[in-house]
Amino acid sequence: MFILLFLSIVGSNSGLKITRKTLENDLRVIFIEDHTSPIFGGIVQFDIGSAYERPGITGTSHLLEHMLFKGTKKMGTVNYKKEAPIIEEIHKLYSRLDRADSVEREKILKEIDNFKGEQEKYAIPAEIWSIYSREGGTWMNAFTSNTTTQYFILLPSNKKEVWAKIESDRFQNPVLREFYSERDVVNEERRMYESRSGSVLWDHLVCNSYIASPVRWSVIGWTSDIMNVTPEEVMEYYKAYYVPERCVIVLAGDVDPEEDFKMVQKYFGKWEKRNAPLIRLTEEPQQNGIRRAHVNFKASPQMAIGFHGPLYGEKEYYAARVLVSALTTGRSSIFEKTLVNTGMASEINVHVDNWDGKAKSLIYILTHPMKDVSFNTIEDKIFSVLDSLKENGISKKDLRRARNNFKMNLLRRRRYILWFAFGVGNGERVMGDPEFYKKELEMIDSITANDVMNALKEYINKDKSTIVTLGEERI
Amino acid sequence: MRRFIPLFIILAFSLWAEKESPISKDIRKMEFPQLEWNLPEVGKEIERVELPSGAILFLKENHTVPLIEINIYIKGGSSYLKEGEKATSEFFASMIERGGTQNFAPSEFTEKLEINAISFRVNENGYYYSVNELTSKDVLDTALILLKEALFHPSFDDQIIEIEKKKITEEWKKKLDEPNSLLRELSTYMLYRGHPEGSIPDLNLLKSTNQKRLKELKNRFLQPSNMIIGIVGDFKTPKMKERIENIFCDKYNTGAHVGNIPPLTKETQKKVYFYDMKRAQAYFNIQHRGEKAIFPEMFNVMIMNQILGGGGFTSRIVLKVRNEMGLAYRTRSSYSTFSPISGTFSAYCGTSSSTAHQASEYILKEFENIRDKKVSIEELKVAKESLINSTVTRLGNDWDYIQRLLSLELLGLPLDYYLSYNDNIEKVTLNDVLNAAQDFINPEKLAIVIIGDRDKTNMDALREQFGEVEFIEYKIPGL
Structure with missing residues (x-):
């Protein structure tokens, strides 16, 4: 409806x-x-x-x-013909800077200043x-x-x-x-x-x-x-x-x-077609094993967990989107109930970045553990929630909530023509179809609980995850 | 209805720029069809009614999408409370949003919202709470029931009380981690130290806040007579008016005194207020208190600030600090006058700690320049044109415009403010700009609040610009 x-x-x-x-x-x-x-x-x-x-x-x-x-x-510029040689001189001087000793450097910088002063007449x-x-x-x-x-x-x-x-x-x-x-x-x-x-x-x-x-x-x-x-x-x-x-x-x-x-x-119309060079973007190989990193940074502890996901545009990608929404959108979402309401995390969000289909998407979880909750504890809890979801499946309510919210987000954007236009342009640029958002809506609507479970089992696995923690020390 | 005529038609051709590119000249010669557009007026396209309960209601139909957005501004917030109750006030707002109601347990309330894709947010903004509800037209009944429940029958569930207290505590911890959010807090603290507006949140007060206190706040602030409501979207005005009148009715007025914002305390003196934080960039605000909304000078101040640092890439501070010197990615000035407490004048910059003194020196120099000498005719012209010609792109969206009207109503400003805006901007002269700079920027009061790496900052240079250096901390009791 x-x-x-x-x-x-x-x-x-x-x-x-x-x-x-x-x-x-x-x-x-x-x-x-x-x-x-x-x-x-x-x-x-x-x-x-x-x-x-x-x-x-x-x-x-x-x-x-x-x-x-x-x-x-x-x-x-008021006169590019006169400005161009000055720009050229400035470029030349800067290219000499790297190789110059301190005395020479000062001299060059002074010259640059002079040319910049000259350029001001035109720019x-x-x-x-x-x-x-x-x-x-x-x-x-x-x-x-x-x-x-x-x-x-x-x-x-x-x-x-x-x-x-x-x-x-x-x-x-x-x-x-x-x-x-x-x-x-x-x-x-x-x-x-x-x-x-x-x-x-x-x-x-x-x-x-x-x-x-x-x-x-x-x-x-x-x-x-x-x-x-x-x-x-x-x-x-x-x-x-x-x-x-x-x-x-x-x-x-x-x-x-x-x-x-x-x-x-x-x-x-006169913009010359130039046949851009072929660009072959390296494909990411399959990840075999968990990757971990820690960043020393003076801030409250944070954790990110990433998984390679399906390619943008594939049906599985939309199943992943529904999964993400069920996990994290709103206060009745699965992670909010199990991690935030239980006092383990002050915040947890899950997103998918699709790289416009130019690389495997990245499904990622970002969380701020509460004070005294260690990285290991929150990591275990996250994976235990995901394991339990794999066993019990997603509820019809979660599915409906996820779908409705997805559609509502598009409708919200429709109020602001510029924001709506970005999506339309992206549809053309990436998928060759300016009305691709309509197909996306149909795709989202066709996703079943089984599709979501399959995506969960296929992509959300600890042994294929990347876990990055940040804080003053790894707690 | 008023028609906005692009300014360039009004201005004489004799004012053309001293320096202009060929393309700009071509564009000057272009002729544009007149824009057929009128800013919606209160009393015409926008209905304003005072409900029997005392609530003020604005209604604007917009049938482009089957959505309805309800915004409510409620006088109240930390400025009306005791010093240190900032986090308590935020807690109150979050408990309205998710603390459950007499007829819906918290989980039931949020599930009903989310299954219907209704968004419902309550924010604390210092001197008012704002409620925003966005719903699809087909579930409006549910949205209105939930809104009424949250505002007038909140239950402040005990379990959620504990969860939200912990979350707010963590939020404050995170604010201290991020230099820009910390700078905002520090700057307000330095401007209004000793006043509730600038007080540091006391989390011990938050911890001791119980259901009884929340009910007191509810009785004090959540009264229809204390609310301004703005609704935009796909509805019919008479029917919507009737429904809102039934919800925001007199029986919910408790008679409790909302109270007043206390008078301001003494302003902090001109100094360098330095907060030591070792990050890749330093951030600062050069600031002093400003005047509240005043007419007609505020239009002069607006143009002055547009030229100084508020007009994006063409403003003087941005041209100097960013464009020419490459010292910052973000820098700007602002002169806010829309506040019941006080206006604020500030110039912001994010730069390396080692170059902070240079950036601040350039900014001070621009303050001096704009106070010493009239701006150029071209600068005045571009500033005026920018504000006037962008009326349709800034105010042409009903969903945003209604919120501007709520602000005017809340601050007691004339509701035709935006209708007379262009006329007022047009009247500003070169002398007005100079006078505004001299009257509203006071070099003797300017302090700098800076977050940076103490070891990499040239303190002597800052001391020379602003005087004594005071190393400050921002310790939150109970954190």
């Missing part, structure tokens, strides 16, 4: 029409029509993220994302931000993950052409200005994550759970890579992967697929 109602709401009956069009250069454009407010969300998604990097240039996808806010030959810092702000843009930002990089904004719907003009130029003609100060900014971002116990625990969980798959290194990259990557390497990366065939544009809200497609053709 709920699913039928839901599908009619988010589907065409609600006036929310989804249209997919493709340019000659293979750039895919998805339109989601919702005319309730004169606003539109513009999202540019690239099928590229940190998993496509290699050791030595980790963090490049993310650094590039930052750099693409720095302007182009026609944006962020207009943060101009993309400034234009978007004055035109009424909000939510302007971007993010990078292991498998995708996405740029987004919400604008009044009479400003669609502003968006097209800026975004088409930004992705076709970027200039890596202010490269070195931005590299420092990214390094500060890295320090920010290093200061947070949760981020440190996550990084250690992932790099211990995957020994071969490139999802194992963090999106932000290693410090030495961030601080040594060159503008040439970043540009090379951009040229290889920022190509129209790896890009999906989503225009959602008060949009007109026919008229707005003409606008997209006008601005993005």
Whole structure:
């Protein structure tokens, strides 16, 4: 009942029409029509993220994302012709810094300062931000993950052409200005994550759970890579992967697929198709045996337990999602009742990260044991709850609760067009179907208690788990 | 209804930027169709009624999705309680949320919510409690029954009392682990030391809180006459009004005195307040108390802050500290005026301990600049345009907008605040911005609260900027 109602709401009956069009250069454009407010969300998604990097240039996808806010030959500058040689001189000077002794270094830094002073005559810092702000843009930002990089904004719907003009130029003609100060900014971002116990625990969980798959290194990259990557390497990366065939544009809200497609053709039609190089992502081998790690960190104890799960899109993946929901969603969930209400943990959460299907998913448990509860005790309790679930099976109530909550989450997102549009774009980018969320709902609805049990038995096994603890000492 | 005309039509072309790229120039020349949109008005698209019980109700129909969201703001919270009762107040909120009711045991209550995918949250926000319930239209009856039970018939189950006390204790332990959440607590503590708003939670008081105390708090705060309710979603206004009137009825008014927030104590003096924590980054707030919401100066302050550090990447602090110097990933300034207690002016930055003194120096320099000299015409123009032209993208979502109205009602501010917002922003002049900076940023009061690695921080430089260094601790009694 709920699913039928839901599908009619988010589907065409609600006036929310989804249209997919493709340019000659293979750039895919998805339109989601919702005319309730004169606003539109513009999202540019690239099928590229940190998993496509290699050791030595980790963090490049993310650094590039930052750099693409720095302007182009026609944006962020009053005169690129005059600015370009100065940028070039600054690059050259920085490349000499590494090999310079302290005296030489001081001299070079002084020269750099002089050139930066010269560049100030031409450069207009943060101009993309400034234009978007004055035109009424909000939510302007971007993010990078292991498998995708996405740029987004919400604008009044009479400003669609502003968006097209800026975004088409930004992705076709970027200039890596202010490269070195931005590299420092990214390094500060890295320090920010290093200061947070949760981020440190996550990084250690992932790099211990995957020994071969490139999802194992963090999106932000290693410090030495961030601080040594060159503008040439970043540009090379951009040229290889920022190509129209790896890009999906989503225009959602008060949009007109026919008229707005003409606008997209006008601005993005000349973007040259470049045939991105074949990327073979190393497949993670089967894990044979438990892996353990401990991170010394001055914070309350935390534990993470990870398991390789099914690939995104497979039916088993949705069985795992239902399992996760039954285990952890809400106060009547299995773990809440058995660990939190019994005073063993202050918090326990279970999630699945699907890496867009580019690697085996990661099903993981995060918990904060209560004071005086040791890591061994909580670990034993978690596995004993899971073993007992394997014996007794999942209840119909748990199944229904999990399904309803899954659907409700999608419906919640529907209230905010930009957030809904991310899911639609991801459907196209990853599965080649902008309405893949509907299939996901059907899939979730078709999952039986047996499916959940099979997923539990297949994937949630202690001898194939990775257990990472964090705290001042391993208690 | 008011129509918002994009500012660029109003402003003269003579104001164009001194430095502008070819694309920006092209965009300036573009002509855009006028936006057909009106901000919903109270009394027109949004109904506001005072119920016989004294509760204030806002209703806004929105039929885009079959969802109904109920937000309730309840005057109360730690600012109305004794010093140290912050955790007790949080505990009270969590017990409303999950402590069970006279007709539903805690487990039954949560199962009913979760099987129907109804979300129900109660938060403590210092001077008010907020209740949020989001439900699918088809289970609205259940959602309303549970809401009524939780607010007016809570049972405060003994077993849940013990569980929640332990959880809240652990939550506070976790807050001390994370530098940013600790900075928030420390900053409030330094601003309002000696006042309930800034007091350190006393977990011994939490431990001694029993069912009787919770019932006292319930009788004091959970009265319809003390509530502001906002409902958005897929319903018909007359029917919903009737249902809400029946639930939030006079019989639940206990007559207990809600009380007042005590007057502020003396502000802490200008100093370096240093908390030693060895992490990869240091975090600080340069701050002093500000004015409460005041008209019309608050619009001048808003524009001033937008230019100083509140306007994202184009604001001065971000341009200098992040963009040019590469010292921080996150830095900004804020001047909050929406509070019944006091406003706050602060500039935040996360940077390495070894560069904290440099970042703070640049920020202080920007304070000085904005107080010394008028901002440029271009800066004023971009700040105004940003705020005015983004009205539809900021306020165009009913689900968010209704909560803004609840805040206005709670603080006793005019309900047409957002309707007259653009006119007020347009009126701000270069002189107004300068006066706002001079009147509302006081260098003699600015203190820095910093969490960093003592061994890597240049204390002498900080001392030079802010005076004496006081090493502070944040010890929670009973933890």
